[in-house]
Amino acid sequence: MSGKFNSNSAVMNFPRRDSQDKLRGRTKYTVDMENSDVLHAALLRAEIPSARLISIDTSEAKKMPGVKAIATHLDAPGLHGIGISDHPIFAGDVVRYHGEPIAAVAALTKAQAEAAAAAIKVTFEQDDAVLTMEDALSIDAPLVHPDWENYEILFDGAARGGNIAWEATVQRGDTNAAFCRDDVTIVEGCYRVGRQSHVPFEPRAVVASFEDGRYHIQTSTQVPWTVRHVTAKVLGIPEAQVQVTVPAVGGGFGLKFDCSLEPYAAILAKKSGRSVSLYNSRREEQMTCLCRENAEIRLRSAVTKEGEIVGREATVLMDCGAYGGEQVFLTSMTAHTLGGNYKLGSVRISSRAIYTNTPPNGAFRACNGVYNTFALERHTDEICSAIGMDQIEFRRRNVIGNGDIGATGQVFEGDVLRPMLEQLLEKYPIGDTQEVLPDGRLFGRATTVGTWFIFVGPSAATVNLNADGSATLVTSGVEIGSGTMMQSLPQMVAASLGLHPSDVIVKTADTDASGRDLGVGGGRTTVSIGAASMAACEEVREKLLSVASQMLQTKAEDLVLKNGRIEIKDRPGSGATIQTVAQQAELDFGPISGSGAFTNPGVKAMPGCASGHFIEAIDIPVFAVHDCEVAVDPDTGHVEVLSYRIIQDVGRALNPRAIHGQIQGGIVQGLGYALQEEITINADGAFDQTGFETYRLPLAGDVLPIDFELFEGAPSCGPLGTKGAGEVPILNVGASIACAVANATGKAVSELPLTPPRVLALLDDDGYTGLSLTHISSEWHKNTLGRTSSY
Amino acid sequence: MTVNLAINGDASTYEGDPRTSLLDVLRNHFRLTGTKAVCGEGFCGACTVHVNGKPIMACLQPIGVLDGAEVTTIEGIAPLDELNAVQQAFEDFDVVQCGMCFPGMVMSLSAFLKENPNPERDEVKSAMTGNICRCTGYERIIDALMSVQGLEQVSSQKSEKVTS
Numbered sequence: 001m002s003g004k005f006n007s008n009s010a011v012m013n014f015p016r017r018d019s020q021d022k023l024r025g026r027t028k029y030t031v032d033m034e035n036s037d038v039l040h041a042a043l044l045r046a047e048i049p050s051a052r053l054i055s056i057d058t059s060e061a062k063k064m065p066g067v068k069a070i071a072t073h074l075d076a077p078g079l080h081g082i083g084i085s086d087h088p089i090f091a092g093d094v095v096r097y098h099g100e101p102i103a104a105v106a107a108l109t110k111a112q113a114e115a116a117a118a119a120i121k122v123t124f125e126q127d128d129a130v131l132t133m134e135d136a137l138s139i140d141a142p143l144v145h146p147d148w149e150n151y152e153i154l155f156d157g158a159a160r161g162g163n164i165a166w167e168a169t170v171q172r173g174d175t176n177a178a179f180c181r182d183d184v185t186i187v188e189g190c191y192r193v194g195r196q197s198h199v200p201f202e203p204r205a206v207v208a209s210f211e212d213g214r215y216h217i218q219t220s221t222q223v224p225w226t227v228r229h230v231t232a233k234v235l236g237i238p239e240a241q242v243q244v245t246v247p248a249v250g251g252g253f254g255l256k257f258d259c260s261l262e263p264y265a266a267i268l269a270k271k272s273g274r275s276v277s278l279y280n281s282r283r284e285e286q287m288t289c290l291c292r293e294n295a296e297i298r299l300r301s302a303v304t305k306e307g308e309i310v311g312r313e314a315t316v317l318m319d320c321g322a323y324g325g326e327q328v329f330l331t332s333m334t335a336h337t338l339g340g341n342y343k344l345g346s347v348r349i350s351s352r353a354i355y356t357n358t359p360p361n362g363a364f365r366a367c368n369g370v371y372n373t374f375a376l377e378r379h380t381d382e383i384c385s386a387i388g389m390d391q392i393e394f395r396r397r398n399v400i401g402n403g404d405i406g407a408t409g410q411v412f413e414g415d416v417l418r419p420m421l422e423q424l425l426e427k428y429p430i431g432d433t434q435e436v437l438p439d440g441r442l443f444g445r446a447t448t449v450g451t452w453f454i455f456v457g458p459s460a461a462t463v464n465l466n467a468d469g470s471a472t473l474v475t476s477g478v479e480i481g482s483g484t485m486m487q488s489l490p491q492m493v494a495a496s497l498g499l500h501p502s503d504v505i506v507k508t509a510d511t512d513a514s515g516r517d518l519g520v521g522g523g524r525t526t527v528s529i530g531a532a533s534m535a536a537c538e539e540v541r542e543k544l545l546s547v548a549s550q551m552l553q554t555k556a557e558d559l560v561l562k563n564g565r566i567e568i569k570d571r572p573g574s575g576a577t578i579q580t581v582a583q584q585a586e587l588d589f590g591p592i593s594g595s596g597a598f599t600n601p602g603v604k605a606m607p608g609c610a611s612g613h614f615i616e617a618i619d620i621p622v623f624a625v626h627d628c629e630v631a632v633d634p635d636t637g638h639v640e641v642l643s644y645r646i647i648q649d650v651g652r653a654l655n656p657r658a659i660h661g662q663i664q665g666g667i668v669q670g671l672g673y674a675l676q677e678e679i680t681i682n683a684d685g686a687f688d689q690t691g692f693e694t695y696r697l698p699l700a701g702d703v704l705p706i707d708f709e710l711f712e713g714a715p716s717c718g719p720l721g722t723k724g725a726g727e728v729p730i731l732n733v734g735a736s737i738a739c740a741v742a743n744a745t746g747k748a749v750s751e752l753p754l755t756p757p758r759v760l761a762l763l764d765d766d767g768y769t770g771l772s773l774t775h776i777s778s779e780w781h782k783n784t785l786g787r788t789s790s791y
Numbered sequence: 792m793t794v795n796l797a798i799n800g801d802a803s804t805y806e807g808d809p810r811t812s813l814l815d816v817l818r819n820h821f822r823l824t825g826t827k828a829v830c831g832e833g834f835c836g837a838c839t840v841h842v843n844g845k846p847i848m849a850c851l852q853p854i855g856v857l858d859g860a861e862v863t864t865i866e867g868i869a870p871l872d873e874l875n876a877v878q879q880a881f882e883d884f885d886v887v888q889c890g891m892c893f894p895g896m897v898m899s900l901s902a903f904l905k906e907n908p909n910p911e912r913d914e915v916k917s918a919m920t921g922n923i924c925r926c927t928g929y930e931r932i933i934d935a936l937m938s939v940q941g942l943e944q945v946s947s948q949k950s951e952k953v954t955s
Binding site for chain 1: 818819822823824825826827828829830831832834835837864865866869874878881882885886887888889890891892893894897916917919920922923925926927928929930931933
């Protein structure tokens with residue numbers, strides 16, 4: 001069978017097909033789908049962080065004008081979650097966070113729905129709330145989930161207890177021996193970050209209906225199959241009763257990597273017999289954002305004077321808010337980020353998701369990798385200061401390379417980080433560093449490294465070859481803005497089948513039409529959906545070539561697919577069009593289609609190193625080297641970024657122009673995180689930042705062009721050697737800015753964001769005493785639930 | 792209250808609360824959903840439309856003061872099968888991502904470039920400050936706009952009716 005096609009034909013700056021309608025305002029997002037026949041829904045949300053509910057009286061609300069249906073916890077008996085089923089969609093007996101839904105109302109107008117929601121009478125007894133992780137871990141802390149032991153466990157192996165929703169640990173080698181060596185310097189540091197809000201311009205939104213005994217959910221999501229599963233689980237119905245379709249999504253960034261408003265609309269649709277539209281107001285969207293979580297980190301390292309890291313201990317507290325959610329999963333990723341980048345002689349890590357009475361957190365572009373990289377890179381520079389070694393030299397000696405083992409004992413393949421570092425330094429040599437600029441501002445430069453992963457896992461694809469010679473790609477992929485569904489996927493299918501990408505129709509996600517998929521996130525679309533699509537194409541190719549071989553009386557291995565034709569190798573213009581062959585195939589066998597599947601290849605960790613981990617080793621590591629220069633104004637505390645340049649490991653770049661867009665956008669999101677985006681939680685357990693006035697997104701005047709080079713050729717099991725390129729640009733922005741500000745000021749930068757007040761506090765010689773997280777012990781084993789040996 | 796106005800050249804009548812925002816009237820009453828509701832507070836610029844040729848944020852504009860006004864929305868900024876110069880530049884430079892901010896971006900920057908056909912890069916940046924984008928990081932959008940300079944073909948089809 002002919003096998004290989006020229007994979008270079010998949011590489012092009014193919015433009016996205018959805019841009020013209022987006023530019024003309026014609027694209028219909030879920031929020032644009034309120035046609036005249038829909039009912040409008042509103043949620044009644046708790047305005048206190050912790051309470052026992054005594055009664056919920058909807059009788060008056062039901063009589064209000066226009067009201068067609070009201071739903072409460074009685075309509076949604078099930079719990080959902082990741083790792084643990086701990087999350088009801090309505091507060092029934094207990095309120096656990098400010099903003100938690102108590103009831104949902106559908107009415108003829110949005111105003112009527114809101115009025116009726118406000119008329120629902122709720123009586124409750126307020127309880128003490130735990131609003132910080134320090135409070136949650138105190139001896140006498142109230143439990144956010146007093147029934148934590150009774151929840152259904154969905155994934156075995158983790159330690160849990162009280163307000164500790166999940167604890168994942170790593171132990172490799174003998175750290176005690178390492179820290180006791182007499183030739184090591186012990187360096188210890190604490191780091192803290194706040195939450196980051198995604199602010200997708202389209203809020204979470206859904207239109208649901210109930211037709212022919214099934215729910216149809218049109219929604220703004222990254223994960224149609226998760227929405228199907230969770231909706232069925234909380235409603236207590238078979239999953240087959242739920243169909244999820246996804247129009248264009250107006251931004252996700254991870255926020256829409258979970259089920260959200262869909263079950264409320266589904267319940268109301270069935271109860272009212274009408275289609276129901278529900279979307280968050282901007283205030284609701286901000287107040288209940290499943291943020292990148294706030295976190296607190298303690299790191300200790302034992303390092304020789306030659307710079308060898310012989311032992312490392314790490315403890316990370318991740319605030320999951322009122323329900324475990326994504327943070328439960330993300331405890332696994334600490335090992336591969338805090339425990340990444342560098343060779344470690346021995347290591348132990350405790351990664352804990354902590355319940356608090358605050359809004360639940362979620363997934364956000366590169367998730368905890370962003371702040372773990374910040375903590376790790378700052379700690380690395382503190383190690384350099386302690387042992388008197390140059391920051392670049394330390395990284396050259398220690399970055400992970402071919403054959404090195406990671407925190408959980410996985411063996412890394414290929415030298416990637418070191419050549420990337422050299423590539424950056426060659427392009428931007430370290431010059432004579434000025435300490436103070438002519439205008440009096442403090443100058444600093446930093447170069448950081450980062451390790452992240454591609455989230456792989458199951459994907460399915462079907463490719464139908466149409467009688468007109470075009471192909472239709474059917475997957476559960478969603479276009480969230482990154483362009484993957486518009487660019488890299490049709491480019492890959494086209495290259496495989498010898499078509500132009502504009503002849504590849506890409507079906508929008510519909511769980512009734514496409515196979516199961518883990519969703520669009522974690523950089524997995526090009527890799528996982530791409531691999532499934534390529535497998536489907538292979539079946540189509542085989543069928544096409546078999547028919548063409550008969551038609552052309554030529555062996556299949558001597559045939560090539562290109563330019564919409566099947567030609568005899570080295571004889572341009574010979575053979576037949578794909579359309580002709582497809583039509584012949586219909587006569588002989590029926591229409592041609594192929595199906596393909598993919599899942600993670602399962603790279604091995606060292607047995608016994610990790611417990612409570614969903615992912616013990618990373619299947620596709622992805623690396624980044626960032627470098628920036630900053631000027632710090634000692635009078636105002638303002639940090640100006642003077643330059644930002646990166647080398648990004650992409651495996652193989654299929655659409656370099658689209659990757660440029662992801663790099664510029666991802667790094668600017670990271671600059672927001674590093675410098676200005678801040679969420680504070682008040683005594684009511686609510687965010688102080690409820691809109692665009694108080695949550696400061698980067699504006700055009702805050703940004704600069706990012707200079708970048710792509711590093712190609714690192715090992716990857718992705719199709720055509722690809723890795724995801726959209727998630728990773730944000731990975732070490734917080735780290736790079738923090739390290740550069742530390743270099744500029746000579747101060748221990750331990751917290752993000754570096755807002756002007758925080759920078760001024762750093763510069764205050766009398767006032768700044770560093771960060772000391774007393775609720776995380778210097779004795780590592782005290783930061784575990786004791787399942788691990790504590791010698 | 793009754794408000795008579797022209798929307799993309801169509802004589803249109805609104806009857807209702809004069810305090811309702813132009814944004815809600817466009818989206819909910821006339822189902823012109825190209826104008827995007829994002830922050831609702833006048834910060835993000837996603838709801839920018841032209842009123843009598845001037846860009847304004849529709850979320851801050853009560854409909855009651857618009858009797859007799861000519862309103863152009865993103866649906867009316869270019870003839871049916873054409874892109875205006877700003878839209879074309881965005882298309883050519885492949886800068887669109889999720890797309891939610893772009894209708895407002897097109898409306899603001901079309902008006903800006905009409906008044907300032909040869910701006911410096913810093914001036915374009917300043918002009919974009921009222922249009923927030925969460926996806927792109929702006930700079931490639933600015934690259935695209937700089938390519939439009941001097942063309943002076945940024946028209947807003949102020950009151951011409953757009954027909955197929």
